[in-house]
Amino acid sequence: MSMMKGVSDRWLLGLLLAMCAVVGGFMYGFYGYSMDQSAARQAAEFETAIRLELEQKASKFADGAQKLERDVGFLASVPPIAGIARALDNKGLDAQESTPLDLWRERLEAIYQAYLAADDQLFQVRLIGNQDGAREIVRVQRQADRIAVVPKADLQRKGGRDYVIRAQTLPSGAVYLSPVTLNRELGQIEQPERPTLRAVTPVDNARGKSYGLVVINFDVGGFLSELAKVNDPAVSIYLTNPGGDYLLHPQAGQAFAFERDAAARRWQDDFLPLPDSRLTQGNSFHRFRATATGKTYLVAERSIPLGSFQPDSSLNLRLLLPEEVFMARVSAGARPQLLTAFMASLIIAAALLGMYLRLMFVRNMEAEQQREMLETAIDSLQCGMAMADRKGILQRVNRALCEAFGYTESELLGQSVELLLPEEKREQHALLRQTFTATQPVVLGGGAPVFGRRRDGSAVPLQIGLVNIRVGGQSYVLASVLDLSQRFAYEEALSAQNAELELRTAEAESASRAKSSFLTNMSHEIRTPLHGIMGLATILQRKLDDPIARELLGKLMSAATHMQDVLNNVLDLARIESGKLTLSIRPLSTQALFDKLQSICGVAAANKGLNLRIEQALPEMLQGDVVHLLQMLVNLVGNAIKFTEQGEVSVVATASADGPTLWRVHLLVADTGIGMTEAQQARIFEAFEQADGSTTRRYGGSGLGLAITRRLARMMDGDVTVASTPGEGSRFTVDLCLPAYLPADGQPPA
Numbered sequence: 001m002s003m004m005k006g007v008s009d010r011w012l013l014g015l016l017l018a019m020c021a022v023v024g025g026f027m028y029g030f031y032g033y034s035m036d037q038s039a040a041r042q043a044a045e046f047e048t049a050i051r052l053e054l055e056q057k058a059s060k061f062a063d064g065a066q067k068l069e070r071d072v073g074f075l076a077s078v079p080p081i082a083g084i085a086r087a088l089d090n091k092g093l094d095a096q097e098s099t100p101l102d103l104w105r106e107r108l109e110a111i112y113q114a115y116l117a118a119d120d121q122l123f124q125v126r127l128i129g130n131q132d133g134a135r136e137i138v139r140v141q142r143q144a145d146r147i148a149v150v151p152k153a154d155l156q157r158k159g160g161r162d163y164v165i166r167a168q169t170l171p172s173g174a175v176y177l178s179p180v181t182l183n184r185e186l187g188q189i190e191q192p193e194r195p196t197l198r199a200v201t202p203v204d205n206a207r208g209k210s211y212g213l214v215v216i217n218f219d220v221g222g223f224l225s226e227l228a229k230v231n232d233p234a235v236s237i238y239l240t241n242p243g244g245d246y247l248l249h250p251q252a253g254q255a256f257a258f259e260r261d262a263a264a265r266r267w268q269d270d271f272l273p274l275p276d277s278r279l280t281q282g283n284s285f286h287r288f289r290a291t292a293t294g295k296t297y298l299v300a301e302r303s304i305p306l307g308s309f310q311p312d313s314s315l316n317l318r319l320l321l322p323e324e325v326f327m328a329r330v331s332a333g334a335r336p337q338l339l340t341a342f343m344a345s346l347i348i349a350a351a352l353l354g355m356y357l358r359l360m361f362v363r364n365m366e367a368e369q370q371r372e373m374l375e376t377a378i379d380s381l382q383c384g385m386a387m388a389d390r391k392g393i394l395q396r397v398n399r400a401l402c403e404a405f406g407y408t409e410s411e412l413l414g415q416s417v418e419l420l421l422p423e424e425k426r427e428q429h430a431l432l433r434q435t436f437t438a439t440q441p442v443v444l445g446g447g448a449p450v451f452g453r454r455r456d457g458s459a460v461p462l463q464i465g466l467v468n469i470r471v472g473g474q475s476y477v478l479a480s481v482l483d484l485s486q487r488f489a490y491e492e493a494l495s496a497q498n499a500e501l502e503l504r505t506a507e508a509e510s511a512s513r514a515k516s517s518f519l520t521n522m523s524h525e526i527r528t529p530l531h532g533i534m535g536l537a538t539i540l541q542r543k544l545d546d547p548i549a550r551e552l553l554g555k556l557m558s559a560a561t562h563m564q565d566v567l568n569n570v571l572d573l574a575r576i577e578s579g580k581l582t583l584s585i586r587p588l589s590t591q592a593l594f595d596k597l598q599s600i601c602g603v604a605a606a607n608k609g610l611n612l613r614i615e616q617a618l619p620e621m622l623q624g625d626v627v628h629l630l631q632m633l634v635n636l637v638g639n640a641i642k643f644t645e646q647g648e649v650s651v652v653a654t655a656s657a658d659g660p661t662l663w664r665v666h667l668l669v670a671d672t673g674i675g676m677t678e679a680q681q682a683r684i685f686e687a688f689e690q691a692d693g694s695t696t697r698r699y700g701g702s703g704l705g706l707a708i709t710r711r712l713a714r715m716m717d718g719d720v721t722v723a724s725t726p727g728e729g730s731r732f733t734v735d736l737c738l739p740a741y742l743p744a745d746g747q748p749p750a
C-alpha cells in the first residue's frame, strides 16, 4: 500500500511539475506574444502617426508644386506672351494688335506683379528668351516688401543655367520643376539663403516654335520649415533630392551643404540600409544604421514627386526614430500585459499549489487513519508480533509480545531478537537467522512448543511462525508468537482432574463391586435357609390334615416362593453388575424357545382369560444364551399378562441377516393393558423402579425384571425400548444381534 502511495505521490509531483512547466510555458508564450503584440501595435501606431505626418507634409509640398505647375502654364498663356512673340518676330511691333514690344512687356509685367502679390512665397517671375544667351525679357521680383519690375538694363543672361538648358528641350506645354537649390544672383548664392524651386515652361511663337521660357521662382523656405516641425521630439526629419543631397537636416548647416561644398555628405553616406527586423517586416519602415554613431534607426520614407513631367526626379522625405527609443516604447507598452500575465500565472500557480497541498493533506490524513487502524489492530492481537530487520534488530513489537516476555515496548525496540531466547540458544539462533529466506510462513519446531526467555529469566513456552517480508524495498522477518503458558497451565489442571476422576471411578467401581458381591453373598446366605423353610413346609403340608393349618401353610409357601423370585432377581442383577454373569452362546432352536415361553406363560394368561398369541418368523436355528433369552421373554410377557385385564398379549418375532454370520432379531411384546405415562416409561428400566408406588400393592413385583432384561439385551448387542399409552396398552421392543447357526460347529441345539 505504501508502495502504491509512493507511486502516486511521484505521479502527483510529476503532474504538478508538468503543470508548472505548462504555466511557465504559457507565461513565456504569453510574454512573447504580448511583446510581439505590443511591438506590432506600437510599430503600427508609430507607422500610422509617422505616415500621417509624412503624408500631410508631402502632400502639402506636392500640392505647392502642382499649383506652381498650373500657375506657370497659366502665366505662359496670357496674351502678352503671344504678343511679345509676334513683336519679336516683327522687329519690335506686333502688327496683329498694332502693339509695340515694350507695351506687351509692360502688360506682362503688370500681370506678373499681380501674380506675385497674391502669394508671398513666389519671389520671381520671368520671361526668358531663347536669343542672346537666353537673356531675360521680363523679370518681376520681390525685393524686401515690395514687388519690383527689373529695369531692362538689369536683365541678365541665363544661358548656362541648368533649368534653362533642361527646359529648352521640353515639348510645348510641358513644365519642368527644377531641383530645389539655393537661389543665386549673378552666380552667387543669394543671402540670406533662399531655397528655391523653379517651375519652367517653354512658350511658342505664332509658328509654333519655342521662343523662350516662363520661369517662376518659388521660395520653399516656408515649406521646409513647416516640414521640419515634428511633434515627437525623438523623431528627426530629413529631406533629400534624388541625388541624396540634404534639403532638410536636423543639424544646422547640413541642409544645402552640397551647394557650398561639392564633397558634402549625402544620405547614402550617412545611413546604411540594414535588413528588416521582425518588427519592421510587413510595414513600411526600414532600418538604417548611422555611419557616424552606429545607431540604428527606423525610417519611414515618402517620395514627393516634383511635377507630373519628371516622374524620376522626386524628393525624399524621411522620418527617423532611434530603434532603441522604439524598443523602449514597445516594452513600456508591453509591461501592463506582462503584469497581467504574471498575475494570472501567480494565481494559477497558487491554485495549483493549493490543490496539491489539499490533496497532500487529505492523503496524509487518510494514511494516518490507516496507520492508526493497523497499529490498533496489531496491538489488539492476542498473538504476539515482532518484526526484525536483516540484522535481527527488533523494529516493531506489539503489546501481546511485550506481555508474553515481560518487557515494555521501548525496552525491546532496537534490541537484538536473541534477547528473547534462552542464553544457550542465542549463538546458534544468530547463525541460523542469517540463512532464513522463507517467504511462506514456517512454524518453528514443527508445531512442538519452543521456549523463550522472559525478562525475569523464566522460560515461556511458545509457538512461533516466521516469514520473510519486504517493506519499502527492505527485507524483514515477521514473527507471530503464541504464548502457550496458559494452555500449558490449563492442560496440567485438566490432567490432574482426569487423574482425580479416574481415582474416583476406580473407587466407585470397587464400591459397586463390593456391593454386588455383598448382595450375591447375602442372597446365597438367605437362599439356603429359604430352601430349608420351603422343603420343611412341603413335608409339613403332607403331614397335616387340618384344613386351616394347610391353608396357612399354602400362604407361607407362596410368600416363600415370591421371596425366592426376588432373591433370584437380585442375584441375577448383582451378577450382571459385578460382571460375573457370562452368556453361554450355543446353538438354539427358535421353535423350542417359543414353545417353552408358551408353556411357562400360557397358564397364567388363560387364568386371566387372556389370549396369548405368539408369531415367530426367525431362522429355525440361531446361536445364543437360551436361558437368558427365555428369561427376557418371560419377564416381558409376564408383565404384559400382569398389567392386562382383558384383550390379548401378543409376541411377534422377526429377523434380518446382517452379513453371513449375524442376525438382527426383533422381538415385539404388545398388550392391551393399563399402559404408562411418559414419565413412568422413563423410569421403568432402572433397578427397583416401578411405574407408580401402588404397583407392588396391586400387582406385586420387585421392580427388577426390566432392569435385568435391558442389561441382558445390551450384553447381546441390543436394547429394550417401550412405547405406551395409559389405558390402551404397551409395546416393548427388544432388538438383539445373534450369531447365525453354522452346522459345521457340530454342536447339538440347546
Ligand code: ADP
Pocket: 635, 639, 640, 641, 643, 671, 673, 674, 675, 676, 684, 689, 690, 691, 692, 695, 700, 701, 702, 703, 704, 705, 706, 707, 730
Ligand atoms: P415388577 O417385578 O415390579 O413387575 P419390572 O421391572 O418387571 O418389575 O417392571 C417394572 C414396572 O414397570 C412394573 O412395576 C410396572 O409398573 C411397569 N410395567 C412393566 N411392564 C408393564 C406392562 N406391560 N404394562 C404396564 N406397566 C408395566
